[in-house]
Amino acid sequence: MKKLILIFTFISGVIASSNSLAQKDSTHIGFILANLYSERWHKDMSYFKEKANELGAKVTFIDCFDSEEEQANAARKLVQLDVDCIVFVPIAISDKSVVAIARQAAIPVISYDRFVNSEDLDLYISFDSEHVGEMMAKQVTERLPAGNILFVGGPSSDFNSALVRKGVFSVLKREREKYEIKKVNTSDWSELSAFMTVQKYLEETKFKPDAIICSSDLLTTGVMYVLEEMGLMGDVLLTGQDGNLNICRQIIKGNVLMTVYKSNRKLAYTAAEAAVDIAKEGSLNKVDAGNYFMKVPAILKSTTVLNKENIDQMMTMLNIYSKEELYGAE
Known part of the structure; x- marks a missing residue:
């Protein structure tokens, strides 16, 4: 049970990209994360930032602490910062507040990993x-x-x-x-x-x-x-x-028995490319998207089964973890 008692302290809810010295006319993306207590969102943040910076964009990340209220506040903060596109991980499918706030400010919005029930999304990107x-x-x-x-x-x-x-x-x-x-x-x-x-x-x-x-x-x-x-x-x-x-x-x-591996890197890279594309051009030029629920433009990335029979082979093929990480001391 001791392992279950985790105390997370965040110095600030806003985590700015290290690319803060980018020119004022550079593309500025806002990314609202669900939380930062999960290993998963740290990875997505790192990959998204890496690709966005590579494309000449700067990113402001905000942790909303799994709160719908904080998520809406984060969207208002990003509007004040005059971002060119908002990417967010919805806390609840029914909460359209981020989309509404972005739309009111004429800022395109991307739903990342989780779907929000709104026809006003510019893109939904996730796994199947x-x-x-x-x-x-x-x-x-x-x-x-x-x-x-x-x-x-x-x-x-x-x-x-x-x-x-x-x-x-x-x-x-x-x-x-x-x-x-x-x-x-x-x-x-x-x-x-x-x-x-x-x-x-x-x-x-x-x-x-x-x-x-x-x-x-x-x-x-x-x-x-x-x-x-x-x-x-x-x-x-x-x-x-x-x-x-x-x-x-x-x-x-x-x-x-098994887990389903989802490439956070591929998802975050594709989302960063799409966000920069939409921010600069107003549409998806580099990334092809199909239609999803409510005919929202969508990209669904593929997944892979990992089990005892294939895990060594898949680790090598997908370059996820090294043998030292997998078989080393915990």
């Missing part, structure tokens, strides 16, 4: 979350001919969580006579929320899962603490999503 759910469920059903499955979804306000669930159950419903299936949702994408949600559910229901399909690696990590306390680590099939280093290590150890 429904396919991610299908990949998770297929890996479990291939290993578990019959038994009990618990699905642990992220917050219901997150569109990606709903898409992962849709993908998972599109596979499981075809095999439902073989499994008893239960589902729960966490309040957010944190380890602590997953730990508390699953611990409470298993204690109250006495449900004994043979597999737990978790919608992200952070949730997988929280569930691992539950299984560790119950003495079931390694006995329950676990899935995840993101390809975090710790989860990749647990795959090698046999404690996690």
